[in-house]
Amino acid sequence: MKFFADNLKFLRKKAGLSQEQLGERIALNRGNIASYEKGTAEPRLENVLKIVKLFNIELSDLLEKDLSNSAAIQEELEKMGLPNEAAPIPADEATAHLKAELIDNRARLERFMSQSDDMQKILEGFRQFHKFKMSKSSDISRDVKNIADDYENLLEVMDALLLSHKELIKFLDESK
Template identity: 65%
Template sequence: MKYFADNLKFLRRQNNFSQEQLAKHLGLNRGNIASYEKMTAEPKIENLLKICKFFNVEVSEFLEKDLQNIAIIQEEMEKVNSESNPTNLGEGEATEHFIEELEDNKKRLERFIGQSDDMQKILEGFRQFHKFKMSNNPIITEDVKKMSDEYEKLLELMDALLSSNKELIHWLKDS
């Protein structure tokens, strides 16, 4: 139900329905629609199916995808396609050009994934080297201890950046 409320509100507004109008079309009352959109209630399965059928959206998409974001991306793609398709390009040529762009973007994503994996390995190497040096140093002064603490903070920051990087990769793969 991750995106249900936002998707319901988005589709209702996109189709210029008030909560009352949508409820009437679905055989529900306005309060049902309002509570679904506010996430104070979840629809019964039969109501969920009615809503999905009414908007012609698969249940899995309704629940697991941000339909507003998908609509924005589709609009942008249409705009790019119309701007990048001079009148002398036929529909087949425009499609071929778009497919080439998608393939280029896929290659960029694969390089990005490879770089991310390499950064993860390098970070792990730094971490292991630091542990080795600290465990094999018989005398750890206060200055060395402070530097070690700062180095560990830097490693934690790198972990956080790599985690964000992996989330971005996951999002790009799902797009």
């Protein structure tokens, strides 16, 4: 969150919003916004996500880049033309939107988990088929043996990739 406070202030001013107007749009009060901009308080994740969505910016950019020094970002914000007179987003609408987004993300995570399990089954099927074929082939050439060794190496790489995939899914599931 190295740049968060300065970036929030920059984005708010660039959009022509007061602290109170920004607070209304993301269902917070002016004091929260002021504390975030001073760096005396850190927002909850759900509030950071509201800010990211409102300004249509990547989370990593908001937290890790100095947006005020980026001419490209400034131009992009101007192109977005955030209307100053737009009605504030009601708190219940923002909450409903966040809940829907969380449900959608949960469904995607469950789909990734299911796909990972399916990939594990397919990989095991390939491994068993390979073992079966190799056990039935007593007289194989050196070239076929080399190909079989390469195939086994490929299966090991696929195992490592699948394990990494599952660890990432577990991490995402635990960080929800």
